[in-house]
Amino acid sequence: MIPNLTDAELRAWQALLHAHHDVTSKLEMELREEHGLSLGDYDVLLRLARAPGRRLRMTDLATRVMMSPSGLTRVVDRLVLDGLVRRERFDGDARVMLAQLTERGRSVLRRAARTHLRGIREHYTGRLNLAQLRNVTSALETITGPHEPH
Amino acid sequence: MIPNLTDAELRAWQALLHAHHDVTSKLEMELREEHGLSLGDYDVLLRLARAPGRRLRMTDLATRVMMSPSGLTRVVDRLVLDGLVRRERFDGDARVMLAQLTERGRSVLRRAARTHLRGIREHYTGRLNLAQLRNVTSALETITGPHEPH
DNA sequence: GAGCTGTACTTGCAGCCGCAAGTAGTTTGG
């Protein structure tokens, strides 16, 4: 009845926590210092940039960035204040709000992407060889179920 | 100059974010509902339980649970209010505070551990075969550098 | 077409966190 995890299982758990903490806190700090963006901000901008017309419904955006609807509302509030995102109405359903990436948002994102992608490689993927990279990805995707690239 | 990450690298990054989010949010919810503890609370109790004399200096504890000193102060505040932890002075240096696990803390931890360990297996390690488990662990430990079990 | 149910988003609120500043105590250098 008492689930005695093996040492291997406990180490795997600690490793996940530690790796996530280390990598995200470094990336967060770099992004914040060099571009004034949080990881959450960056993620929102990125999803919008990838979407057709560079706009998404709030609900869809919230799902993609793994955030609650209310949490997303505040993030978008801030991005609108900074002029990186615009809110638009959706023809055909007046309840829906679209978040639309502005030109300024695009250019901020482009610059931030250099920092971010460099950081991912420096703090994460660059420390692994190709086999490790594949193994990590496939194992972590097994846990959550595979994702479309969104 | 622009670091073009490969698709494999981007997937690895998404997988880390997604897996961490999924697993921790499930574990957090279970622990909260069944025992009124957050993951952070649990981690603090666990580190204390493992320490000699079931007590640690605030600074050492903060390092182990990957939390800022101020953050740890509040967590311990709450645990003291709940009677799970006691604050003690350290003979020989009056600046130091020891967090000491109480008997009540021990028993709450023991009960919570069942939920938590079951959850880790159910949502994480149990979804991987032994090879995947070893691969994930070794790769993630490569990223952060290996840890002592503390 | 009036109400009932459901959906999309926002707001009120409270919890958690970290940084910077504050307090208290210790160590070091002259």
Added chain:
DNA sequence: CCAAACTACTTGCGGCTGCAAGTACAGCTC
């Protein structure tokens, strides 16, 4: 010794987050 520098912890503050409730709209049913 005693002042300056350092260390351990706590507090003030502000930012970020999610849940539950609120608002506005859509769609369904009779």
